[in-house]
Amino acid sequence: MAESRDRIYLRDLRVACIIGTRPEERRRTQEIAIDVCLHLDLEEPGRSDRLKDTVDYGYLAGEITAMAESSSFQLLERLAEEVASLALAHPKVERVEVKVSKPNALPRGKAAMVEILRDRSSGKPPMGFGRFV
Secondary structure: OOOOOOEEEEEEEEEEEOOOOOHHHHOOOEEEEEEEEEEOOOHHHHHHOOHHHOOOHHHHHHHHHHHHHOOOOOOHHHHHHHHHHHHHOOOOOOEEEEEEEEOOOOOOOOOEEEEEEEEHHHOOOOOOOOOOO
């Protein structure tokens, strides 16, 4: 399958969740920023002007927010994998890039961030329980 040139972005989605390995990080929620880049073919929805022909990014953002805010992962890597799984559960998404940023993780830096790239052609099934099927 040729890589799609088309993309939908969800930028700076803010969620509050329990994340971290230290005891003080496990006591209260922390704000996390999530960026998602969906790679898919947008020609059909560009012509039809119908939501059913594309990804409902508002719905996906809600799914990501609900999953993250109900989670209690230790690692940003795990949160990123679950976000990717939710995105790849949508049949139109060919590939996804996910950035998860923890703004107050470094005393002398702006943020700690994890970035992953996943695609459906990798042969690995998504880890999570996406609801787009």
